[in-house]
Amino acid sequence: MKKVRLGAGSAYWGDMLEPAVEVAKHGNVDYMGFDHLAELTMSILQRMKDKNPKAGYIADIVPWMRQLLPIAKANGVKLITNAGGANPEAAADAVIEVCKSLGITGMKIGVVTGDDIGDRLQELRDQGLKFRNLDTGEEDIDRIADRIVAAHAYIGAERIIDALAEGCDIVITGRCSDNALFVAPLMYEFGWKFEDPYWDKVGAAITIGHVLECAECATGGLSNMWDQAPNMARIGFPIAEVDEEGNALVTKVEGSGGLVNEWTIKEQLTYEIKDPTRYMMPDGVADFTRLKLEDLGNDQVRLSNMGGDARPETLKVQIGYRDGFIGEGQILLPWPDAYAKAKKAEEIVRERFEIVGLEAQELRFDYMGVNTLHGELSPEPSCDLNEVGLRIVAKTKTIEEADKVRREGTHLWTLGGIGAAFGVPFKPRPVIGLWPTLVPRSDVETKLTVREV
């Protein structure tokens, strides 16, 4: 039976390179998928592109390709990445430069575009699209229309499949769904289509993509197994060996760090999902409640009986907009009476905010070491703590107001009780609000360009 081996190469912008190199070298994989994008990332990249038309992609792609390309070429591994971000063409230029500098030729690079609908919002509004906010229910984008930074559709696997059919060795996309980086090679290799009777197979591919797309989060990262997973500094990224019936064996390179077992895969299957019977992606819908999971030991988990349903007629779009600023300050207070000192410091800084007339839409105090993470669920400390941090943070409309928070935080160095220690003050930071919405699939025209080096 035909089998295809997929490896994960990255879970986020700034992930580790070494495990990706290990998969390319020793994973015996046919394809690797590299996810670098999160909900906020596209707005950050779009702003980089607005300042410099050659920027706006994940710059890591340059050092990564420098290391990965010679190995991938030698081992026949095809690389699929959404590092194109807000500027896939410029990312392809950069990768071509890498090829030239390494003396690598005979490569085809597929560039997938069309996810960026920022310039088309007005045209689509004129056609009657309202861009209803999926989270808040607000009916149209009037309120934020003059503050929009970026708008990108989460596109699926179609153009990547086309690129593989054209023989591309590398595929670079923009805001392609993380998942599609893995769905595409499976659909291409097995000839699965976006139609009946393939939706169960597409559902299986989406499930496998979901297991792989967060890389180390399936192999002992972000895990309850934190105290059992060995050698985490040398964690192995997950690999799935998939057969043409849509069953998968999930594993990692032998001897790499981390762990693949029942728990690490269950953690990943339940990660960042809503209704598990309908995990909706641009390429289809996966049902995670039908599959069978078997822990075979030796870092091997088998997934079978996966399935799903037809793809939705809409695509998710994330619109990013400028939404004010956050100002923050912190001090750390020592034993004795650290908690009491922190409480008194809060009283002082609140009065200082009144004196300087801080205009904040929201103000928050955290007692670090006491309640920062579990908030109202945190029990009161039962001993005189060694140290307690006071974190002061506010949301403001202007950068000037946000800077008042930083400034008054620094005044606690002298007003805040004996022994108050401080690190480096935080600069006010701009906030990007996110507006998730749906658009008809037919309104997003994706395009493949094939370049050669």
Place this chain on the structure above:
Amino acid sequence: MAEVLLKDIAYARSGDKGDVSNIGVLAQDEKAWEIIRRELTPEAIKAHFRGLVTGKVNVYEMPNLRALNIVMEGALGGGATNTLRYDQTGKALSTAILRMKVRTDG
């Protein structure tokens, strides 16, 4: 009435999408599965997270994995990009649910 902490019978991991946090709660064995599917009702979870979660709570069963997926709206103080919380993506909410006391004797 016999009670245990959820942390003694289950694992949990949380993630985010906008202002929604989801927690996958994994029963450590069949007995734990019977307990969590009975005890972790939307009402009990909403009460547990009072102050942290302002919106609706849904609980989905995944019997094939002996897991519950708990989806909590209004759970992140506005969502990762504009929340004032230190834990912008609510990764620690997975451990906060493990503080729940659950009845073991039905």
